[in-house]
Amino acid sequence: MALKVVSESQFEAEVLRSELPVLVEFFATWCAPCKQVAPEVEALAAELEGKAKVVKVDIDQCKRLAQMLRIQAVPTFMAFAQGRPVGMEQGVVRRAKLRELVEPFLPRAQGAVTAAELAQLLRAGEVVAVDTRDGASYGRAHLPGAKHMPLEQIEQRLAELHMLSAPAVLYCRGGDRSRALCDKLGREGVPVAFLEGGLLAWEAEGLPVERPD
Numbered sequence: 001m002a003l004k005v006v007s008e009s010q011f012e013a014e015v016l017r018s019e020l021p022v023l024v025e026f027f028a029t030w031c032a033p034c035k036q037v038a039p040e041v042e043a044l045a046a047e048l049e050g051k052a053k054v055v056k057v058d059i060d061q062c063k064r065l066a067q068m069l070r071i072q073a074v075p076t077f078m079a080f081a082q083g084r085p086v087g088m089e090q091g092v093v094r095r096a097k098l099r100e101l102v103e104p105f106l107p108r109a110q111g112a113v114t115a116a117e118l119a120q121l122l123r124a125g126e127v128v129a130v131d132t133r134d135g136a137s138y139g140r141a142h143l144p145g146a147k148h149m150p151l152e153q154i155e156q157r158l159a160e161l162h163m164l165s166a167p168a169v170l171y172c173r174g175g176d177r178s179r180a181l182c183d184k185l186g187r188e189g190v191p192v193a194f195l196e197g198g199l200l201a202w203e204a205e206g207l208p209v210e211r212p213d
Helices: 007-015 030-048 063-068 096-105 115-123 137-141 151-156 158-163 174-187 198-206
Strands: 021-028 054-059 075-082 085-090 128-131 168-171 194-196
Touching: 007 021, 007 054, 021 096, 030 054, 030 096, 063 151, 075 096, 085 096, 096 158, 115 198, 137 194, 151 158, 151 174, 168 174, 168 198, 174 194
Parallel strands: 021 054, 128 168, 168 194
Antiparallel strands: 021 075, 075 085
């Protein structure tokens, strides 16, 4: 997707007054690393659509702005939230690293728990992970100590879910199915947490999984 190029006169409205967090790429048309990183930036923009904005600023067209923000090299990425800069990276940066700049400021779904948060809660014994995938998938690999309760059975097993030793955090492979179920249960007055991004997000963080022999 083509990213919007913001001028100096548009910067305040598009970035500083944005209700959503904004990732700004300061670039130049002659910059080879800018062209190299473009696919990662465009993919991130598509991934964050509706949650955050990703825009570009041409330093040759916005010299005063680049000087004011002390842009020393291109590409430089700056994240803004509520009108203030909250993070910066320079050079050819991977999509995951760029996402980290805006991640803490993204709108969170009700009941969403990140992989890092879940790992901490599990270590403290404050929650129980509940694997909602099919039995074969659970048997191949699952979060340490996770209970198995297939997604299609959970609504019939709510009493069992609430009798666990700690509050449950549901997870599936990518997070979408467990999130949809948690949204449905929440509307029915049964709040349940889920792992944002599912098992894929957990593994992407390099967190341990159990692989039974």
